[in-house]
Amino acid sequence: xxxxxxxxxxxxxxxxxxxxxxxxxxxxxxxxxxxxxxxxxxxxxxxxxxxxxxxxxxxxxxxxxxxxxxxxxxxxxxxxxxxxxxxxxxxxxxxxxxxxxxxxxxxxxxxxxxxxxxxxxxxxxxxxxxxxxxxxxxxxxxxxxxxxxxxxxxxxxxxxxxxxxxxxxxxxxxxxxxxxxxxxxxxxxxxxxxxxxxxxxxxxxxxxxxxxxxxxxxxxxxxxxxxxxxxxxxxxxxxxxxxxxxxxxxxxxxxxxxxxxxxxxxxxxxxxxxxxxxxxxxxxxxx
Amino acid sequence: xxxxxxxxxxxxxxxxxxxxxxxxxxxxxxxxxxxxxxxxxxxxxxxxxxxxxxxxxxxxxxxxxxxxxxxxxxxxxxxxxxxxxxxxxxxxxxxxxxxxxxxxxxxxxxxxxxxxxxxxxxxxxxxxxxxxxxxxxxxxxxxxxxxxxxxxxxxxxxxxxxxxxxxxxxxxxxxxxxxxxxxxxxxxxxxxxxxxxxxxxxxxxxxxxxxxxxxxxxxxxxxxxxxxxxxxxxxxxxxxxxxxxxxxxxxxxxxxxxxxxxxxxxxxxxxxxxxxxxxxxxxxxxxxxxxxxxxxxxxxxxxxxxxxxxxxxxxxxxxxxxxxxxxxxxxxxxxxxxxxxxxxxxxxxxxxxxxxxxxxxxxx
Amino acid sequence: xxxxxxxxxxxxxxxxxxxxxxxxxxxxxxxxxxxxxxxxxxxxxxxxxxxxxxxxxxxxxxxxxxxxxxxxxxxxxxxxxxxxxxxxxxxxxxxxxxxxxxxxxxxxxxxxxxxxxxxxxxxxxxxxxxxxxxxxxxxxxxxxxxxxxxxxxxxxxxxxxxxxxxxxxxxxxxxxxxxxxxxxxxxxxxxxxxxxxxxxxxxxxxxxxxxxxxxxxxxxxxxxxxxxxxxxxxxxxxxxx
Numbered sequence: 001x002x003x004x005x006x007x008x009x010x011x012x013x014x015x016x017x018x019x020x021x022x023x024x025x026x027x028x029x030x031x032x033x034x035x036x037x038x039x040x041x042x043x044x045x046x047x048x049x050x051x052x053x054x055x056x057x058x059x060x061x062x063x064x065x066x067x068x069x070x071x072x073x074x075x076x077x078x079x080x081x082x083x084x085x086x087x088x089x090x091x092x093x094x095x096x097x098x099x100x101x102x103x104x105x106x107x108x109x110x111x112x113x114x115x116x117x118x119x120x121x122x123x124x125x126x127x128x129x130x131x132x133x134x135x136x137x138x139x140x141x142x143x144x145x146x147x148x149x150x151x152x153x154x155x156x157x158x159x160x161x162x163x164x165x166x167x168x169x170x171x172x173x174x175x176x177x178x179x180x181x182x183x184x185x186x187x188x189x190x191x192x193x194x195x196x197x198x199x200x201x202x203x204x205x206x207x208x209x210x211x212x213x214x215x216x217x218x219x220x221x222x223x224x225x226x227x228x229x230x231x232x233x234x235x236x237x238x239x240x241x242x243x244x245x246x247x248x249x250x251x252x253x254x255x256x257x258x259x260x261x262x263x264x265x266x267x268x269x270x271x272x273x274x275x276x277x278x279x280x281x282x283x284x285x286x287x
Numbered sequence: 288x289x290x291x292x293x294x295x296x297x298x299x300x301x302x303x304x305x306x307x308x309x310x311x312x313x314x315x316x317x318x319x320x321x322x323x324x325x326x327x328x329x330x331x332x333x334x335x336x337x338x339x340x341x342x343x344x345x346x347x348x349x350x351x352x353x354x355x356x357x358x359x360x361x362x363x364x365x366x367x368x369x370x371x372x373x374x375x376x377x378x379x380x381x382x383x384x385x386x387x388x389x390x391x392x393x394x395x396x397x398x399x400x401x402x403x404x405x406x407x408x409x410x411x412x413x414x415x416x417x418x419x420x421x422x423x424x425x426x427x428x429x430x431x432x433x434x435x436x437x438x439x440x441x442x443x444x445x446x447x448x449x450x451x452x453x454x455x456x457x458x459x460x461x462x463x464x465x466x467x468x469x470x471x472x473x474x475x476x477x478x479x480x481x482x483x484x485x486x487x488x489x490x491x492x493x494x495x496x497x498x499x500x501x502x503x504x505x506x507x508x509x510x511x512x513x514x515x516x517x518x519x520x521x522x523x524x525x526x527x528x529x530x531x532x533x534x535x536x537x538x539x540x541x542x543x544x545x546x547x548x549x550x551x552x553x554x555x556x557x558x559x560x561x562x563x564x565x566x567x568x569x570x571x572x573x574x575x576x577x578x579x580x581x582x583x584x585x586x587x588x589x590x591x592x593x594x595x596x597x598x599x600x601x602x603x604x605x606x607x608x609x610x611x612x613x614x615x616x617x618x619x620x621x622x623x624x625x626x627x628x629x630x631x632x633x634x635x636x637x638x639x640x641x642x643x644x645x646x647x648x649x650x651x
Numbered sequence: 652x653x654x655x656x657x658x659x660x661x662x663x664x665x666x667x668x669x670x671x672x673x674x675x676x677x678x679x680x681x682x683x684x685x686x687x688x689x690x691x692x693x694x695x696x697x698x699x700x701x702x703x704x705x706x707x708x709x710x711x712x713x714x715x716x717x718x719x720x721x722x723x724x725x726x727x728x729x730x731x732x733x734x735x736x737x738x739x740x741x742x743x744x745x746x747x748x749x750x751x752x753x754x755x756x757x758x759x760x761x762x763x764x765x766x767x768x769x770x771x772x773x774x775x776x777x778x779x780x781x782x783x784x785x786x787x788x789x790x791x792x793x794x795x796x797x798x799x800x801x802x803x804x805x806x807x808x809x810x811x812x813x814x815x816x817x818x819x820x821x822x823x824x825x826x827x828x829x830x831x832x833x834x835x836x837x838x839x840x841x842x843x844x845x846x847x848x849x850x851x852x853x854x855x856x857x858x859x860x861x862x863x864x865x866x867x868x869x870x871x872x873x874x875x876x877x878x879x880x881x882x883x884x885x886x887x888x889x890x891x892x
Binding site for chain 2: 031034035036037039040044079083086087088089090092093095096097098099100101102103104105106107108109110111112115203204205206207209210211213214250251252254255256258259262265269
C-alpha cells in the first residue's frame with residue numbers, strides 16, 4: 001500500500017495487537033461469569049458519555065471524552081444492578097434496557113451536537129465503528145498504559161475473582177468483599193472498552209472481549225492457563241486481522257479483526273471435536 | 288397526507304408491533320437475542336441487494352429474514368451442541384455477522400447509499416419519502432406496508448397459538464407430552480421477532496428497534512401477572528412512548544429514535560419505582576407494614592406472657608419494653624402508637640395490656 | 652390385571668456412559684407406585700425417558716399396554732418444583748387449565764367444559780380459594796398442590812410425579828397423600844419418584860428400588876426390607892423400615 005507510510009502501518013498494527021491482547025484478558029472473567037454481554041452493554045452506554053464530554057468541553061480532546069465514556073458506562077452497570085436487585089427483571093433484560101436506552105440517549109445528544117453550527121463534531125461517530133487507520137502514536141501509548149495497569153490489577157485480584165466466578169455464594173460466605181470485586185471487574189471492563197472505542201467501535205467491541213476466551217476454553221484446565229491462551233489468541237487474531245486489512249483496499253480493520261477472532265473460535269471448536277470424539281446420545285430438545 | 292402525520296403513524300406502528308413481538312421474548316428471559324437479530328440482519332440485507340444488483344426491497348427483506356433466522360439457529364447450535372453459554376454465543380454471533388455486513392458494504396457498495404450510521408440510528412424523518420410504487424401507482428410510504436404486514440402476522444401468530452405458546456414457554460415438558468412441539472413454536476416466535484425487527488429497522492434503525500422490542504415488555508412485566516396482560520400493556524407502552532417521543536423530538540428538534548429510546552428507559556425506571564403492586568415504593572411500604580405488624584405481634588406475646596403476674600406492673604410498661612425487647616426508643620414509640628391505634632393493645636397509666644383486636648393479628 | 656407401565660430391556664446413556672442399564676419393569680394399575688433410589692440412580696432420567704423426552708439407546712416402553720410414542724397419551728405429569736419458572740406471569744387458574752390443553756389439540760381454545768374440569772381439579776386439592784393468585788405468591792405446598800390439580804385436570808389414567816413431596820410442610824404432604832389416595836380409589840395409577848424412606852412404606856402399595864438398574868420391584872411388603880435397601884443404597888443397617 002503506497003498511501004500508508006511505515007509509521008502508519010506500524011501504529012495500526014501495534015495498536016490493534018495490544019488492543020486484542022488486553023481485551024482478551026479483560027473479557028475473560030466476564031465470560032466465565034456468564035456476563036459476556038456486559039461488554040457490549042458498556043460499550044453502547046459509553047456513547048452518551050462521549051457526547052457529554054464533547055458538549056461540556058467543546059473539544060475533541062481525548063481525556064474529557066474518555067472520562068465521560070467511563071462515567072456513563074459505569075452508570076449503565078449501576079443501573080443494571082439496580083434493576084436486577086430491586087425488580088424481578090432478569091439480567092439479560094436489564095442489560096437490554098440499559099444498552100438501548102443509554103445508546104438512545106447518546107443518539108439524542110449527538111443530534112443536539114450536530115445542530116449547533118459552531119461545533120466541529122466530525123469524527124465523533126467514528127467511535128461507532130472505530131477507525132484503526134486514524135490511530136496515532138499517542139493512542140497506542142494510551143492503550144498500552146491502560147492495558148498494562150488493568151492487567152496488573154486483574155492478575156493481582158485473580159484469586160478472589162476466580163472464586164467469585166466459580167462459586168459466588170461461597171465467596172460471600174467466606175467473607176470476601178464481593179461488592180468491591182464486582183466494582184473492580186466493571187472498572188476493568190470499562191477500561192478495556194475505552195481503549196477499544198477508537199479502533200473497533202462500540203458495536204464490534206464485544207467480539208474482542210468474548211471470542212478469545214471462548215476459543216481458549218476447551219483447551220485449558222485452569223484460569224491461569226485460560227488467561228494466557230486467550231491473551232495469545234487475542235494477540236494473534238488481531239495481528240492477522242490488521243495485516244490482512246492494511247494489505248487489502250477498502251477492507252476496514254475493526255470488522256476484519258472481528259471476523260478473524262470468530263473464525264478462531266470456529267477453528268478451535270472443530271479441532272476440539274476432531275481430537276476429542278465422543279460417542280454420545282444427543283439429548284432431545286425441549287425448549 | 289403530510290409527512291409529519293406519516294412519521295407519527297410509522298413510529299406508532301413500529302412501537303406497537305415490536306412491543307407485541309417482544310413480550311414473549313422477555314417472558315422467556317432471552318431479551319438479548321433481539322439485540323443479536325437486529326444487528327445481524329445487516330449482511331442478509333446486503334446479500335439481498337447484491338443478488339438483485341441494487342437496493343431491491345424484496346430480496347433485501349428475504350435476505351434479512353434469512354440472516355435473522357441464521358442468528359437464532361447459530362445461537363441455538365452453539366448453546367445446545369457446543370456447550371457455549373447463551374450470552375457468550377450471542378456475543379460471538381452478532382458481531383461476526385455485523386462485521387461481515389460492514390465489510391461487504393465497504394468492498395462492494397462503497398458508492399451505493401447504504402449508510403452504516405443510519406442502519407444503527409435510523410432516519411425516520413426520511414421514511415415517508417420512501418414510497419412503495421407498483422406499476423407507476425404510488426401506494427404510500429414503504430414502511431407502512433412493511434410494518435402493517437409485520438403487525439398482521441404478529442397478531443395472527445400470537446392469537447392462533449395463544450395457548451400453545453403459553454404452555455410451551457411455561458412448561459416445555461408438558462407441552463411435549465401434550466403433543467405440541469415447543470421447538471417449532473420457538474422458531475415461529477423467533478420468525479415473528481425477526482419480521483417485526485426488520486420492518487421497524489428500515490424506518491427507525493437497529494437500536495431503537497431493540498429498545499422497542501425489550502423495554503415495553505419489560506415494563507409490562509412489572510405491571511401484570513398474566514401473559515395476556517403483559518401483551519396488552521406492552522403494546523400500549525410501545526405505542527404511547529413512540530407517539531410522545533416523536534412529539535418531543537419534533538418540539539425540541541432532536542433525533543426521534545434517540546428520544547423514543549431515552550423515553551423508554553425513563554418509563555421503565557419510573558414504573559419500577561411506582562408500580563402499584565410490585566413497585567419499589569409499594570414494596571418498601573409493604574415491608575414497613577409487615578415489620579410493624581410483626582413487632583406488634585411480638586409486643587402482644589410479651590404482654591400476654593406477663594399479664595396477671597406479679598411483675599406485670601414493671602414488665603408491661605413502655606419504658607421497660609425498650610430494655611426487654613431490644614428496641615430503640617423511637618421504634619418502641621412507633622410500634623406502641625400503631626398498636627394502640629389498631630386497638631391491638633390498651634394502655635392504662637404506664638401499663639400496657641393486650642387489646643380487643645389482639646387476636647386478629649395472627650391472621651395477617 | 653394389565654400393567655400401567657411395561658419396560659423391556661431399556662438402556663439410556665448420556666455421552667458414552669449408560670445411566671440406566673437393561674431395565675425390565677412392570678408396574679400394576681390402580682396402585683400408588685414409588686420409585687426409590689439414591690442420588691444419581693437415574694430416577695429423573697427414567698421419568699424423562701418414559702415421557703419421551705430422552706431417547707433410549709435400546710429398549711421399549713408401553714403405557715397401559717400401548718407402546719410409546721402412542722402410549723404417552725395415557726400419561727399425566729407433575730414436574731419437579733425446582734424446574735418451574737415461578738416468575739412466569741400466570742395465575743393458579745391458568746396453570747390448572749394447561750392440563751386440559753392436550754385434549755384440545757392445536758388451535759382450539761379452552762371453553763366452559765375445560766374450565767369446569769380445572770375448577771373440579773382445584774377443589775380436589777382444596778385450592779379453589781386461590782384461583783387468581785400469582786403462582787410465585789403461593790407456599791411450597793400450595794404450589795405442589797396446584798401442579799397436582801393440573802395433573803388431575805389432564806385426567807390421564809397414569810400420572811408420573813417427580814418428587815412431589817420434596818420441600819413442603821407436613822400439612823401439605825398429608826393433603827397430597829389424600830389426593831393420591833382418591834386417585835387410587837378412582838382406579839388411577841400414580842408413579843411417584845420419592846426420596847423419603849421414612850414415609851415410602853406407609854404411602855405406597857408398590858415399590859421399585861432403582862440404582863442404575865432395577866434392584867427389586869414389587870408389593871411394598873416384599874420389597875421394603877433392610878437387605879434390599881442396603882443393596883440399593885450401598886450401606887447396611889442405617890435405616891429400618
